[in-house]
Amino acid sequence: MSNLPACPECHSPYAYEQGAFLVCPECGHEWHPADTADPADEPQVVCDANGNPLADGDTVTVIKDLKVKGSSLVVKVGTRVKNIRLVAGDHDIDCKIDGIGAMKLKSDFVKKA
Numbered sequence: 001m002s003n004l005p006a007c008p009e010c011h012s013p014y015a016y017e018q019g020a021f022l023v024c025p026e027c028g029h030e031w032h033p034a035d036t037a038d039p040a041d042e043p044q045v046v047c048d049a050n051g052n053p054l055a056d057g058d059t060v061t062v063i064k065d066l067k068v069k070g071s072s073l074v075v076k077v078g079t080r081v082k083n084i085r086l087v088a089g090d091h092d093i094d095c096k097i098d099g100i101g102a103m104k105l106k107s108d109f110v111k112k113a
Contacts, residue, residue, distance in 0.1 A: 005033070046092050052112045056085050060093070060110040073100055080113060081105070 004015045007024035008031060015022045021030045046054045049063055059082045066075040075097060085094040091104035 007031075044086065044088065044092075046086050046107050048111045049108055050111050054084065054086060054093070054107060054112060058084050059113040060084055061113045062105075062109060063111050064109050066105070066109060068100060068103070075100065075103075081110070 004017070004022060006013050007015050007027060007029055009029040010024060010027040012024050012026040014026060015024050017023075018030075020032065022033055023030050048054055048060065054060070059080060062075050062077060062079040062081065065077055067073075068075065079097065081093075081095045081097055083095070086092060087094045087104070089104075090106065092107050093105040093110065094102075095105060096102050
């Protein structure tokens with residue numbers, strides 16, 4: 001019994017080796033065996049501006065004045081944000097800031113408290 005992985009394109013179990021690559025006879029897709037790891041399966045590591053890893057529920061401090069898009073409000077330097085939630089995307093922190101409300105922040109502009 002072959003222990004080769006299924007085709008990542010069509011999920012056919014009939015893949016075979018051809019040199020350094022694997023080939024699917026059903027769809028013709030070729031791939032390298034080391035490329036079968038799915039990057040979405042790896043846990044997301046979000047770090048603050050100093051490189052410290054962040055986790056859900058952490059408290060962070062804003063390190064730069066941030067203008068709130070669509071309003072005249074500004075999140076000032078030193079504002080503490082409690083109970084953050086990590087999300088996927090460019091703005092990877094979901095939080096509520098007192099006096100402003102729900103916001104999304106980039107981890108580049110906060111440090112772990």
